[in-house]
Amino acid sequence: MSRSLSAQHIVKHYGGVVALSDGNLNIQSGEILALIGANGSGKSTMSKVINGVVDFDGGQLLLDDKPVQIPSPQAAKNLGIATVFQELSLVPQMTIADNIWLTREPLKSTKAINRKLINQRTEELLALFEGTLRTKIHPELPVSTLPPDEKQIIEILKAISLNPWLIILDEATASLDSRQVDRLFELIRRWKAEDKAIIFISHRMEEIFRIADRFSVLRNGKTVGDGNMKDITDKQLVQLMIERENVYEFTKASTAAEKTTSTNPVYLEVEDLETDTIRGISFKVKEGELVGIGGLRGQGQRDLLLAIFGDIPYSGKIKIKDQAVHFKNPRTAIKHSIALVPGERAREGLLYIRSILENLHLPNWDKYGFPLKIRKAQEDARKIGLRLNLVMASLMEPVSSLSGGNAQKVVIGKWLLRDPQCYLLDDPTKGVDVNTKSEFYSLLTGLCKDGKTILFYSSDDDELIGLCDRVLVLHDGVIRAELTGETLTKENLVAASLGVTNGGAA
Amino acid sequence: MKRLYISPPVAALILAIILFLLSGFLPNGFGNDINIAIAQATNILRLSVFLGVIAAGQTLVILSGYEGIDLSAGSVVTLTAILTYVLVNGRDEKVFYAFLIALLAGALVGLINGLGITFLKISPFVMTLSMSGVVTGLIIIINHGNVSGKVAPIMTRLIARPLSPNIPIPNAIIIWVIFGILMWLLLERTTFGKHVFAIGVNRVTSRLSGINVNATNLAVYSLAGALAGFGGFLVVGNTGVVFIALGQPFLFPSIAAVAVGGTLLSGGKGSYWGTMAGAIVLTLITSLLTTMQMPESIRRVVLGATLLVMISIYGRQRGFRQ
Amino acid sequence: MRRTSWETLTTKYPALFSIILIVVALLINLSLQPNLFSRDTLNSNLRVFLPSVLLAVGQAFVILGGGIDISVGGIVSIVNTVLAVQVGLNGSVEKMWLYVGISLLIGIICGALNGFFIAVLRLQPIITTYATSFLFGGLALFVLPNPGGGIPQSIANIYRSTTPLGIPLGFYIIAILILLWQYLRSTRYGSYLYSVGGKADAAYETGVPVTWINFSTYVISGLMAALSGIAITMLSGSGNAEIGSPMTLTAITAVVIGGTPLSGGIGGITGPIMGALTLGIIQNIVSFAHVNTWWETFVKATIIVVALAAPGIINLFGRRKS
């Protein structure tokens, strides 16, 4: 039976903020719809409306052309709608199996949960992603022990296990590596063949063009366009999203032709670095150099950055300007003029309920003496805000009032004031809209011009190729390849990511 | 619809004023005698001072988040009061020395709390609860039936008496106002204060932003202990005598004062102004119930119900459905 | 594998540490009191420990679900006063049964009240149950302003001296509680409970009836508090409106010593039961070890602090080595 869901003129306010003013969406079984929009355009709110998490203020939902109420996630599930959340809906302390089957556990006649069956079914689900998972996963492992990409996969499996007719994938690929994405797309096509409907939300244009049949574009809470993918180009889509032209041309400006980094002194030198997940990592970065770190997700990139930053214990040598250092904590690293923009900005980079001002100054208060010269601090923060083109109501508003991209600007902004010599960036553009991305790129380029050293991990290959002088590709905790100049191509990058060693000088 | 937003300290203060005015019209209230009204208001403020000061450490600990709470505050008040009493023993010149010892003793208990909570990962509730038992044990050992001492005249003069015969404002209130300003400076105008808020919200972010989370947490608990010690010093200056159960009655009201003052019990957001207002509200309610001659059972019910109403106004957590 | 085997073990068996603790405590107690395992001694000990065991079980449910309930003492008091007033020293067995039933109902209603404020209105658990503890305590005082009344000695004796097959009644009750828990843990309810305590937002998005689960933990806690109130009434045979208030904090300490942290979502019920028993045994140890009277409180509290700190110290130690 062919089914359909339609959202019409959805309105949703959060306090005084309008998240959706006129949200529209139509989907039928056997169809893959890409829901597209810049950050803060209302995509997530839209998916939450359909999933019953959000209580909307106006408009209506039609299921199979009949009005329907979806008052809770449970109700959505009963209607055959499953959602893969961007913010994971997994309980970290519980096991994989418990998480996947939560609320739908198979029971024995005694009403006790049938452990055997639950584990067996979980194994079957895990088999769908077999080969793309790094560790041997057992259904009774607590979710908290898994890396982010595997958590995301569990989240996907949890949605599939419902056997829904409509699956919403909200940024589900953001933390997956390319092999995992490929596998997911295979599955999506299979579901499509099974006459399921898929709503696909992603910032990666390439993925959208690869998989989606139709698109629906949100801008500032309003649906501004929909149609078939084959009738539109990426540039046109971007224009729909942002009302501005050509910002998608992000890469070319970056490597700044006149740069003469080769003559600059080496700033950071890493020798034989080893932690739980990486080993034998050695490289040098010069002043004014932007070095990328690539590879599939979870190959030790994060640990590499955290180790340099002193947040996790390591063995090996790290030299800064020829001086050996061994940071025991981020504090001392910061004192040595190093900054880190962490990977999960909500959990690691921001104080959500505190003001923008306080977030910007978090590492910097010691500069303002006693009693703190608040006026001076506000002035400085305002300058940073201007420099980053930070869109905000006031410095005293909480960070939680900002959109994702603007929040990420705050994470970077707090370091600009310290003006560190070396930036460690852990996937800073993850889940950030294209507009903000391009602003970032020019910021990074500017920093390099000022002679700063940047170590830049990104899960977006295009970004690395476009932006970096040099890319170190990590695979399974070691540097598999170092790509520069001509060898820095997408082919080589992907090959090295997969552990194929012919990708250039190692 | 934009909702009218009143900050919790202001709301608590308004509530206090309404309650106070209300109390005037009760059978035993001040009626329309302005002198009695002023006397009552002064008295209530003076009584709020001790609760307010003891609740200062509680505010810090609660702000530092991660289930922060200090259940040892009551027994620390007793301990430091007894120490002050014994060390001063009626001599003015020993007051400052005893004051320092009181702060130090409080800080030491707080430090042990902090060590257990920070490094052994014991939840603050149980750690401070158990330390309260240890401190009570210490008090019994020190005291055992023959503690001998005396409050110095200067303490009584500085704490319990009015500023001067012509200005009938008790010194305690003046001390409290200065203390409030210092607390505000500490929380809002020092790096340490900013760090307390930061670790109360998110310790990972704090650590990655270069804050020494463990040291800050240790400092918070030590400081909270020291502030309870200061509370003990003030209380003994007021009562002039010590006894083993001196501090315990302040413990739970100190937490309630923080909550009524609008500080998030989950940490990271709040103010000492709020706690001051909360202390006044609680003292007012107690005194109001006294004036109304309620039996103890009704008083408790009323106090419980009032607390429930107040936290219902601004103590609600975000709902799951948005 | 960087994890120490100790950590792995404790994740798998949350009650492990508490069982080690209780065995150690039992051995020390046995060495000081050789007739510990005689039927009479055991029975007299267990009947004393049982009220706090029951209270700890209820508390553990709430804590597992991510909350805390400091109003349980008040519920114990209400039940105790209602039984003492309504059944009376000369009441009949039928009357006793009737009021046992009513007591359970009271427990459920009190728990539901907490649940309503916390789960439905989403108020902060600590401060809410603090407020309702006043409410309940006040009601208990209302029912019985002065200590007195009681239940017939003959009925109390059933609780005090029933030892089927030579094993004290308490053992059966504890065994039943553990079995019930193990079953409940394996049902959907158990899963829901852990998910709500672990990450309530995620549980909600998955479709777990978070509000109801939260609500239910407070109802269970109220029910267990009522049972505890019945047990302590049978033990003491008398009514006293203040009987419950000192029991609350003991119960919370028992839960934490039993390896169920206040953060929720981890642990179980078996540990807290062991924890409650351990606290009682510690009292025995202090009593039989001929500790100097003045040091008794200090020694007891210090033992508890050490017991709380032990897992943390082991973990610190384990991490250093690896």
Added chain:
Amino acid sequence: MLKKSLFYIGMLTLIASMILSACAAPTAAPEVTTAPATEAVQPTEVVATQAPATEAVQEPTTKKFTIGISNPFISSEYRTQMIAELIETNKEYMDKGLTNELVIESVDTDVAGQIQQLQNLMAKNVDAILVNPGDVNGLNATLEEAVKKGILVISVDQELNVPGVYNVGIDQKEWAKTSAKWLAEKLGGKGNIVQIEGFPGHPANVVRMEGVAEVLKDYPDIKVLASDTGKWDEATGQQVMSNFLAAYPNLDGYWTQDGMAIGALQAVIAANPPKWPIAVGEGRCQFLKLWEEVLKDHPDFDSVAVANPPGVSPTGLRIAINMLLGKQVDKTKLGGVNGLSFVIPVPIVVTKDNLQEGLDICKDKPDVYLLDGIMSEEEVLSTFFVK
């Protein structure tokens, strides 16, 4: 999950089997120690008045008595002084070779905890238990059990109505009446007063307030404006009095008890009302000293202090030991609801006239010292025992 439950059940059965095996072993026979001291009217009358030392010579088999103390509340000076005096008094008897060291169970605890204390004392085979009960009826069953085991049980400070359990204490009602009468007379039977009471519902407080009410009934012109609980502590007492003084600046007098009196007086000093009320105080050195101090500035100030002696417990200890020695109690001297109460007279009432006398007692005592009176061995024997 199954594995886990099996694990726990295994642990349980392990413990259970340990117990069962222990149960099989013969339990210690408590009967052996049964010294039917209370009923035994042996020829003790003959030796009663003789010095115990000679007795010891005559009967080398006389065992030393072990006496247990159960106290569930330590957070008060009354209790700490009580414990200290018990230890002190027992030393006399230890020197005479009559008793062993006291077995003291004294921590802050609840009813269940005090039951545990008593059970532990029984398990330690004590000959007598002195209990300061934390609950009027809550210990009944346990105390009866102790009596059945042949242990001499004496409740101190708080009268219990349990068959076989003796009480030693002052008459709380009379105690309260003394100061209430004094106040009423000082006021000339007319005026406005307030009351600050102890824990509402606490038996001692209830009886005391009954006493006060009885006295005031005879003085219809004395108006009680308000009454509140000071929870028996100085700080609350001070707080309550401050409230009263703010509401009623023209008080004629106030009645209070125990430690709250100091707090109340502090409040009066702080408020310094135009007319100082007539104050009921307490028999504690601290209060007497404060009183003396106040008199310097306000020579008209008047107060009274009626001692509430912790010494009733050591007196109880003396009674217990003599009973254990088999000396016969003169039942006609006993009072109380079931005729098992030793009523100890109030040792001292301090008024303005004999304030100096009270201060002299306090000279070498700590401030927290409560005016006290422990009956001597001779007094105990002559007052309560058959000669």
